Amino acid sequence: MSKGQGFGFGLGKMKELADAFKKAQQVQENAKKLQEELEQMEILGESGGGLVKVVLSGNQEPRRVEISPDAASEGAEVLSDLVTAAMKDAYNKSTATMRERMEELTSGLELPGM
Template sequence: MAGFGLPNFGQLTEAFKKAQQIQQNAQKLQEELEIMEIEGANNDNRAKIWMSGNQKPLRIEIDQTLLSEDKTIIEKAILDAMKSAHEASTSTMKERMEDLTGGFKLNLPGMGDEN
């Protein structure tokens, strides 16, 4: 009863095996992302923030000279460092997921190019 446009059983089995391998590798990747420390900094490196590969904030470092600045300058420096760390963390996660899936587009929420 072939000819209905369905893949043969061997192709289907192979697809399931590949999906299972991707799932196992995804779990391993999640663990790796969790322990990564990705640094972001403002433009003069006086504010630094580290995030995990899963965008979990880990720590912050403020240069002593920044603390003598005006409040708005300090806030902007911290925000810029946070944006930098988040962008680097998100890019790292996206690249690692693309490596994992061999470029296969999963279209996961929060992983697209839209802002």
């Protein structure tokens, strides 16, 4: 290996490695905080212009379903479609939120050798 590459015993590389471990530890601590945040978060999915609403936590745990009387009068098949569409909407919003938050959490993390 040429000088300055790899994880030799040079002090510069040891400092890089120590910095990487510090960053990784910080990411781990922030990930725990993010998990707690996601558990408290409520993400709303809707369909039929708000006739059916589904609420999930930020980590996709179902919280509640709200069905308007107007939706209920549409019949079982239409109501089923509305609930499914609202669930998909909430799921898509939840996964997008999780992805965005994880990208924020790990941005700027550069581990040597990766």
